[in-house]
Amino acid sequence: xxxxxxxxxxxxxxxxxxxxxxxxxxxxxxxxxxxxxxxxxxxxxxxxxxxxxxxxxxxxxxxxxxxxxxxxxxxxxxxxxxxxxxxxxxxxxxxxxxxxxxxxxxxxxxxxxxxxxxxxxxxxxxxxxxxxxxxxxxxxxxxxxxxxxxxxxxxxxxxxxxxxxxxxxxxxxxxxxxxxxxxxxxxxxxxxxxxxxxxxxxxxxxxxxxxxxxxxxxxxxxxxxxxxxxxxxxxxxxxxxxxxxxxxxxxxxxxxxxxxxxxxxxxxxxxx
Amino acid sequence: xxxxxxxxxxxxxxxxxxxxxxxxxxxxxxxxxxxxxxxxxxxxxxxxxxxxxxxxxxxxxxxxxxxxxxxxxxxxxxxxxxxxxxxxxxxxxxxxxxxxxxxxxxxxxxxxxxxxxxxxxxxxxxxxxxxxxxxxxxxxxxxxxxxxxxxxxxxxxxxxxxxxxxxxxxxxxxxxxxxxxxxxxxxxxxxxxxxxxxxxxxxxxxxxxxxxxxxxxxxxxxxxxxxxxxxxxxxxxxxxxxxxxxxxxxxxxxxxxxxxxxxxxxxxxxxxxxxxxxxxxxxxxxxxxxxxxxxxxxxxxxxxxxxxxxxxxxxxxxxxxxxxxxxxxxxxxxxxxxxxxxxxxxxxxxxxxxxxxxxxxxxxxxxxxxxxxxxxxxxxxx
Numbered sequence: 001x002x003x004x005x006x007x008x009x010x011x012x013x014x015x016x017x018x019x020x021x022x023x024x025x026x027x028x029x030x031x032x033x034x035x036x037x038x039x040x041x042x043x044x045x046x047x048x049x050x051x052x053x054x055x056x057x058x059x060x061x062x063x064x065x066x067x068x069x070x071x072x073x074x075x076x077x078x079x080x081x082x083x084x085x086x087x088x089x090x091x092x093x094x095x096x097x098x099x100x101x102x103x104x105x106x107x108x109x110x111x112x113x114x115x116x117x118x119x120x121x122x123x124x125x126x127x128x129x130x131x132x133x134x135x136x137x138x139x140x141x142x143x144x145x146x147x148x149x150x151x152x153x154x155x156x157x158x159x160x161x162x163x164x165x166x167x168x169x170x171x172x173x174x175x176x177x178x179x180x181x182x183x184x185x186x187x188x189x190x191x192x193x194x195x196x197x198x199x200x201x202x203x204x205x206x207x208x209x210x211x212x213x214x215x216x217x218x219x220x221x222x223x224x225x226x227x228x229x230x231x232x233x234x235x236x237x238x239x240x241x242x243x244x245x246x247x248x249x250x251x252x253x254x255x256x257x258x259x260x261x262x263x264x265x266x267x268x269x270x271x272x
Numbered sequence: 273x274x275x276x277x278x279x280x281x282x283x284x285x286x287x288x289x290x291x292x293x294x295x296x297x298x299x300x301x302x303x304x305x306x307x308x309x310x311x312x313x314x315x316x317x318x319x320x321x322x323x324x325x326x327x328x329x330x331x332x333x334x335x336x337x338x339x340x341x342x343x344x345x346x347x348x349x350x351x352x353x354x355x356x357x358x359x360x361x362x363x364x365x366x367x368x369x370x371x372x373x374x375x376x377x378x379x380x381x382x383x384x385x386x387x388x389x390x391x392x393x394x395x396x397x398x399x400x401x402x403x404x405x406x407x408x409x410x411x412x413x414x415x416x417x418x419x420x421x422x423x424x425x426x427x428x429x430x431x432x433x434x435x436x437x438x439x440x441x442x443x444x445x446x447x448x449x450x451x452x453x454x455x456x457x458x459x460x461x462x463x464x465x466x467x468x469x470x471x472x473x474x475x476x477x478x479x480x481x482x483x484x485x486x487x488x489x490x491x492x493x494x495x496x497x498x499x500x501x502x503x504x505x506x507x508x509x510x511x512x513x514x515x516x517x518x519x520x521x522x523x524x525x526x527x528x529x530x531x532x533x534x535x536x537x538x539x540x541x542x543x544x545x546x547x548x549x550x551x552x553x554x555x556x557x558x559x560x561x562x563x564x565x566x567x568x569x570x571x572x573x574x575x576x577x578x579x580x581x582x583x584x585x586x587x588x589x590x591x592x593x594x595x596x597x598x599x600x601x602x603x604x605x606x607x608x609x610x611x612x613x614x615x616x617x618x619x620x621x622x623x624x625x626x627x628x629x630x631x632x633x634x635x636x637x638x639x640x641x642x643x644x645x646x647x648x649x650x651x652x653x654x
Contacts, residue, residue, distance in 0.1 A: 167392035
């Protein structure tokens with residue numbers, strides 16, 4: 001076997017080291033006894049305890065989760081609607097323009113999106129806080145949802161909807177009973193993407209936020225500017241663990257569903 | 273085997289010949305345009321109750337558009353579509369007593385066989401008990417009882433096709449549309465399913481309209497066939513009529529194998545036209561009632577199985593062409609001789625192989641005579 005020759009092994013090691021060494025280092029130091037981040041003084045979980053006792057961290061986490069949940073949900077609804085219109089409406093005047101405009105925010109520098117939102121909120125005299133961050137997150141995650149859902153709709157067989165109409169559904173009930181259940185996995189994936197984007201975001205949140213609405217990334221960033229504390233390491237490790245568990249679970253579930261499906265299809269062939 | 277139209281039973285089902293019968297479906301000067309493209313052009317067609325009607329044509333001839341207009345997925349640009357004498361106007365699909373079986377079956381992947389079949393009834397708010405009873409009835413009609421709880425991806429192609437049929441029949445539509453229903457099945461299964469479709473149609477007494485590009489399928493199942501070309505109907509008639517008496521080269525060529533000989537009309541005497549087809553050859557005699565002026569270009573269509581072939585000149589024959597055997601196609605039950613005539617055109621002659629291969633004397637490069645009676649050919653003006 002040539003799969004494990006020296007070249008492949010080295011490339012693989014270097015690649016993964018490049019990706020994961022910083023994270024592993026951070027996780028190791030989160031168990032450091034010492035107050036000094038860079039000096040190892042023995043194993044301890046004290047920083048984890050102190051994270052959970054730190055009220056400002058818990059508050060920030062709570063704000064982040066709420067912003068993420070609400071913004072992901074609203075963005076999913078709006079983005080799905082946009083995707084439906086752009087896929088289903090026949091060719092209309094300016095369709096290309098609209099399609100482009102849906103996708104444009106994806107490549108827009110975050111600083112500019114954040115700044116323009118800030119200007120909008122100021123000029124409208126909006127009190128900045130929880131809702132402005134949520135609105136801002138809806139704005140930028142909506143286009144990601146539209147992209148994910150569109151990709152699914154392109155391969156969606158239109159005759160399924162026509163069959164529902166033919167069997168007595170109105171357009172709306174055909175959507176609810178047939179289209180929605182079938183594209184639901186894509187919508188769920190889009191929601192998760194929007195949620196993750198909202199959890200990650202620092203730049204736009206910093207512009208759109210106000211007093212009392214500090215998100216976790218904002219909190220971590222402001223703490224780090226004062227000086228990296230072992231608490232931050234612990235907090236970051238917790239975040240990584242949560243994300244990792246989520247990703248692993250999702251992929252296991254998908255794989256299991258795939259295996260089941262293949263088994264059932266084989267059963268169909270054997271039963272002719 | 274000489275099939276004549278009047279060999280069919282006397283009590284034959286033929287509402288289209290009865291002037292008192294009102295059409296069940298009527299296309300009235302229907303035109304359908306998609307932008308600049310005209311899919312259907314000023315088309316008028318009557319379909320009668322309990323008919324198994326086939327729309328036959330190559331892809332892009334407009335047959336699917338006709339079906340989609342009946343289902344309510346498209347509306348005519350001009351003209352009317354009537355269903356039992358009432359104008360359908362722009363009734364949406366769910367307000368028509370019409371159901372459709374889709375080419376791709378379009379089974380709902382997230383529902384079981386049972387839920388798929390009951391879907392239409394559920395939309396009508398039919399009581400659960402009644403739905404269950406009706407679904408069971410449908411399952412037994414298509415012989416799928418053991419598969420009630422399966423999802424579509426757990427079924428074979430033939431089973432999916434049956435579920436789709438059961439689903440489209442569950443609401444007792446007055447008109448069932450079938451869009452290339454057997455296209456995805458293999459040949460053996462397709463033939464079997466054709467006969468099942470016919471018996472189901474007869475059993476339920478419904479009107480079926482089938483769209484197909486497969487001439488054999490149309491001939492097997494249909495009471496009448498509409499041969500379509502570029503948004504127009506070329507001929508509407510029973511399969512036997514179209515086969516024996518095509519009205520144009522297009523429909524002669526579309527249904528079955530045919531020899532078409534072009535020529536100039538020489539003279540018409542009585543019921544016989546004579547067609548000059550090649551210099552130095554005797555004109556061909558064709559039985560016809562048509563009286564076009566002499567000198568017009570016309571065609572003779574004759575089916576390969578209606579031609580005779582022999583090495584000796586026949587004692588008497590209405591038409592006889594001398595030629596050379598160019599090629600022989602052997603398909604077991606029949607042999608097809610390709611005979612090259614003096615003007616270079618090829619005539620196909622089909623002979624059924626009643627004798628063993630070794631006993632048949634005609635072989636490649638033999639000089640042969642191809643002959644037939646004047647009634648065997650059809651005179652075509654277009």
